Amino acid sequence: MDNFTSIADCEGSFGPAASACSDRFDFTLLFEQSLLNIGPSAALLLALPLRLQQLLRQRRKVLRHPLNAAKIVTCVTFGVIQIALVSLWAQAPFANRVSVAAAVLGVLDALALGVLSHTEHVRSIRPSTIICVYLVFSLAFDAVQCRTLWLLPGLQKLAAVFTASLTVKLAMFMLEVQGKRRFLIAALRNLSPETTSGIIGRGFFWWLNGLMTRGFKATLSPAALYDIDEGLKSEELLQRLLQQWDQRKGKGKYALIKALFSSTKKACIATAFPRLVLIGFKFAQPFLINRIITYVDGDKGSDPKSVAYGLITATAMIYLGTAIVNGFYQHKLYRFITMVRGSLASFVLSKNLDANAAAAGDSSAALTLVSADVRNICRSFETLHEVWANPVEIGIAIWLLQRQLGLGSVGPAITIIVCTVGMSKLGQLMPPAMKLWSENIQTRITVTSEVLGSIKETKMLGMTEFLQKVIQDLRITELVMAKKYRAMITYMNVLGNCPSMVGPVVTFGIALLAQRINAGGSLSIATVFTSLSIIDMIAGPLALLISSVPSLLASLGSFERIEDFVGNDHLSQSTTTMEQSRPTPSESDAGFEMQTFSTKASSDRDHVVVVEDGSISIKAGETPILQNVNLRIPPSTLTILIGRVGSGKTVLLRGLLGELPMTGSIKTLDGGVAYCAQTTWLTTSTVKENIIAQSPLNQEWYDKVVHACALLPDLANLSNGDGTVVGSKGQSLSGGQKQRVALARAVYARKSVLVVDDALSGLDSSTQNHIWDNVFGQNGLVRRFGTTIILATHSLSYLKYGDHIVILSDDGKIANQGTFAAVRHSAYLETLSIEDNKHSKNDESGTSTPENSEKSKKPKAPEGNDKELDLLRKAGDTTLYWYYLRSIGWLYGSLGVLGMFGDCFVRSWTENDAKTGGADTGMYFGVYAGMSVGGLFIIGLNIWYDALEEPKRYKD
Template structure:
């Protein structure tokens, strides 16, 4: 047949040579892919030309360009041969040659631009080369088969030569450029330099797998996070699309902004998901054709080989397209988490103090983000499932007629009922999350204030209240889980009920091919709908959580009402302010004024002002003391100067911008770090300045006592330090800061008299640090004895300023200051006496033995040598089953076994039915087979319902309450030393992240693991029915699966543990930040805190992202195993000419067997990693010993003590 022969049309397949038509190949294998490549290459070249060069490898670049130019020359030769007219060709043939030449020229352009400007091999070029290489192989075979004349043979030979050159080009283009990249490779992930093939088979994960298998992984062993996933650049893109003013009133405003920001990552998986959909639909067509051929007397060898090749291509295509699709989808989910966590943190730093949104924000960062992540998990399966169901319904109509409406009707009914359920999902989800928020927030508060709770004797009372909140939370969660169970029932109903109903109402004649092909299409119709029905509640739940985050973002932020005057417009602005406030009594402030308050009214609630009619000036380089009775508003006055008061009237004007203000709050704020870290903050270390500060605050005495000196870890909220020590560390931080303004709120509380004198003289007195620096100081204090040393005194009382002026003036006016009876000693020698006394005290204390001083230590460290991190601890399962009850655990296994039987035996029953149909005399009626078939399917549905109730209602209620009670009891009874050595973020993680896993992922993973195990066992029993030889492979298959899961689990389990552990510093930092937000804003540390949050977030993303990737690696490996099984099953069927009924049953079973295998390892892995939450609780309860010892549990009578005394003789005490 010559090249130009098109007698049989474009779509005719040459059955004699088992080959495609040449015109079909040239149109779909050449013109179409080349045209798409040319268009995409132009866009790619334009976008890449704007990027900087990151690769320098000129010799390698010239080698690639030389190979491509050679290929261009061969394409020119082919076009010349076509144009010479040596053989007759069609217009499609000519068009194909022209387009191939243009595409070859585009290859030169893309190779050149991508070589220098892309760290990875060109994805576009490599994809084009690989696909067209496969197409060219088919075309080359066709050309040689059709060649009759010498010119045609010559053309075919040149075409084959160009094919060989293309292989060389593909080899060169896929080579990694890693060793020629100009950036620091230690700061970038291998993923960033991987080719499309490495990404497709996830081979870039190999080194992490090997390291995880051989040793214990730590955070430093993990790949750096891909730069494209870094939180800062993602959040910057988010802010570019965010308009907070338009957020209110739009329920889905935040969702829209996220979609706009992540539009490209959201759309990228779609082509690959469509490819997966196409390969999936090839399965029933493959089954249909194979069964048709098996019903014939014999099968030609070429046809048999074609079926084997088709099986490999179909299942290989499904594996690779799924891997790439979910790889891109997981990247989008990681980006979503980065954006939302960064935005929550950023918004929390802008919150008003006293708004009480901090606990809500912590829950949003942890529990709500996890719910969003789960909700997005099946996002692309929702729309793809709808398309798949529609196509499957159409195929059913072609084969069975109008009876296809039966499964559609079942789906419509279930979907309608699901729509009713969805209306309750959001409210139940919000009620559940609100319960979680209350409990986690109170628990975090209890942990932070454990010292005070123990001293007050309220620990057990608070414990009972927290446990009550846990029970209420579980009850609220049960309502959501009931909806989830009903949604799952509605999801499985079409899959289980549609086949018997469809076969019952069909009027078409049935045979083996039609029954099993229809069953395959029914699976394609109902399976995605089952996933949609179970995914929609999760998706709605995730959207509801995004709504909660949006509500938090809509909360009113802090408004800094202070105004700053520029030097150029100072007088003008003051005059405008005077006019606005209606004041005419005070003239424009002089240049010496640092802060001016005019007609100020300040309060924490609307129209309720703590301070009223405030008019005051604070001079530059002055020392102002603010005094007054308890509750007179001194702390409010300090917050006013910082611009932190939510309700204000009048004006507060700063004569100069003060980006950094040294501030000490009434309650000292401490980071969970060393003393030096708390003093330095984000400032650069200056030894001279640092030493002067610690000397002035008398901390040098404490450093002598502490074995680790200033490297002592203060613990969460400074729990290892006394109140006085915390105040002095806070003061030292304010003094170390480079600032022209210092505002101090009651910094002398908790200091003994001698230390107070020393600190005052060294810091505030004549020649003190602040006087030497000419710093403006505002000190609110109860220590009125130092008033004579001040430059200005403000006395508060009755919600206003009672009097103000110099001490001498006020001491003679007969007001509040005079009533204090303080003698003016500022000009005498009293200050020297104070200095000498304090210095003597310091020398004496430094010489004392310091046994028993609290010595902080770093927060709880992770034991990386624990072998259970890699292999797991099976005793944890017993602990979990005991917490839910052994009877409940037994019921779970029994019901799962019933599920496995009732979902697989119906396939064998269909084989018996089709055999009876094909027999000459039928032994049973149509209704008999349909009735038994329906009974088996309904029984499977009932077993599913009972299993869901047992696991999601009964077990969660029991295990959740019992585990929380045991952990909370251990926490309350723990000694105080435990809290001094353990980070609050680690403890809070037990009650938030771990309990969330126990309530959500753990039962879900257990349910799906049981489902998949027993379903796979049933499927494994069905598949050998087509050929007993297949059963021979089962031992090898079992060994292979065991090896894969063992190799995989050692890494994935460690990554899951690292994922949970990496979140603790993130949560700790968040809690520290919101607790000290006033101090941090005053110090100008907010940008530093946001940057630190970004670093911690990126670090926490490393194990989470890699965990998602290794799970997809496992899916890929299992899909490859299914591909091998499909090829073996097809080969046995065509070579042994197996029974078509059993072959149909085996192939239909194989369609879901891969999912079952993947499910076993994936869900078991998820179970193993989720059970880590139980392991941590078990370890916590076992290792944290109660503070009460034997004989210390005596309960005294109610009237004790009637009289008596407490004596302490030679007591030494310490935290450890």
């Protein structure tokens, strides 16, 4: 009876350890039911109404499937067992003040799980996060309580029913983690596995297994990758950033940073939670290490076997939990960084697209911003959450170290103060240094991109070696300008390694000195290794903090460059506002029906373009290129601009498009416009994708356009037909092919107005005639449907087909305009006619059919190239690795290996102290200090070599 009473008293105490009142290695029953049972139940019931409110606003997303019925049956079974447990706990001998309440909450849990499981199943695309998290913790906690019930006397019946409850809960968990991808509605079947995976699948990254298996069996291609998550698509990210930017621009400093964080705040906050949990797991490790060492030394407790199993379980939970939580943190972090990259890159490019033609002509600034500057920002954001997490970790670690070494804990504090002073100084110097480096990168990228974009012309002019030297000199200049920043990177890394290399020396030195002064003695193995573990927890966060703060401060320079770019006056909106909507080809791609366009009218309904006494200049305030322009263009007509090369035809077209500043009484193009420029612009995609662009695919219309633009023979001779990738700036196509693809894109768009800038120049006569008859002729594609065409050319061959002719003189004025009959006897036109005849004779000598000319220019890709590339990707190239290994050199490689010996020396020191009682502590400490300082010097030397010397070896 006394034993029963003592057990009841013990289990009725909060504990938490039962070993304080019994010999059992366990928690008390009151602790288990108060926290491990009621805690998860309360969290589930609190989250239930909020989640149901979200789900009930969603439509049904899952088809009917037996899995839902199985979940409901399991929840009902679980509820029945919980009712039985309520009855049993009401009569149990060791029941405490919360036992019945905990059992009643179990019944409520069963009801909540049934309602939430069904709603989540039919209205969510992934397994329920709330249910899965609840079941994971509940299963672990219930397993602990189940063990306790089996160990207590007289509770076998209750333990058996509780075990059945645990088994049903496990079955519920197995059903809940099942993905629903197979029975989603048709519209959601193409979502990526990441989107449809539950928290367990994302925690272990199981959703990547399919991709890994596919990559093992075959070579991966972009088409084999999963669809991008909706939350990462640049269009949505851009809209959110633009909304925040419009509210904050011009309102104080760091407006772009504030707008960026406001638009991505949910992703940023979602990253903070796993980082906070990671702190808890990290600081459980010193306690675990200390307990394991004391257990091995002989402190095994009253139940050594149970303690051993408990330590094994604790080790598995701590390190497995650390791995899982760190995976969540890294995944959330890089998701946030991806959103930052997508937001900023889209922001810069959208602002560049909003600029007029003169301002956007030089895209080097935008190219540098979306490459170098955005990359620098993303790299600095990799340690964004370390800025708040590391001080927390350092503070906790110093407190733990004080418990181990007493006065020795001030050693890390001294290191922190020294490193913080150095870090603050670097933080002030790094932003201007990075900005200077980025500006030189921009200069080099500008020249390099221009050369690569004109590589054919470069080779034809024999300027390859000259331009190669120019780019090489720019690269050397860039390295010189980057030297200051790279030197700061070296100093920053040396400061970052001080806590891990010098910190232990200072800490152990102070601790040993304090021990000698007080009572003598030596440090135990448990104390040393526990202290080293804690010091490592100080050194790691401190190193990250030292490197992250200057890096984040340096990124301010990149933000400043982006703000300067988007806020520059030259990026103001175009002078003319044009309607952005475009007519759709048809309601369905299956049917093909051409639609007659109606031109949007404004003040003058009889003309698409009206210019009176207009002047056009390249930039506002500069001398106009064209003056006294008076022009009226009726709708549904073919207007031909004629003039010598350099007479201003392109300037007039860009002015009418609103891309150049115009003065005077102006009504320019205000409807849907398709523009084919003289200098072709193609994306790095397939021929078909370049032609379709942003329009919906209509195969019948596409075939007609390809035929009209004389592309069928070219597509037949390309290696992959219209699936051939054109390369950067269309480098895989000839000049004529690029012109016709650009023209096909403009025609395919089916806008109410088509503007073409000398797109037929450079084509042989037969190809010109084919395109004219099928596109611009009376029965051509665009003429048949009332499209207004404005065509600039220096050729007179097709003037007679024009409804309205505009002749530009050499002095920047309109020499004459009207119908062909009205201007055909113009003296200036007769002069152009003589020059055109001379050019025509010269061109005819080299005339060839499009089939022959393009076939000779575009050979088929050699067979076997793709297979060789695939084999190289699978097997790798060992010569590449050897190239980089040789670049390190034996000297620096050997120094790097020597720098690792300091960590191995501590073991010999502690073993010797245990044998000699600390007689040789001074000698060992001196050697250890020398090795640590030497290791820091070696690290600094290696970083200096990597940052300052190694780039010079690769400049060629």
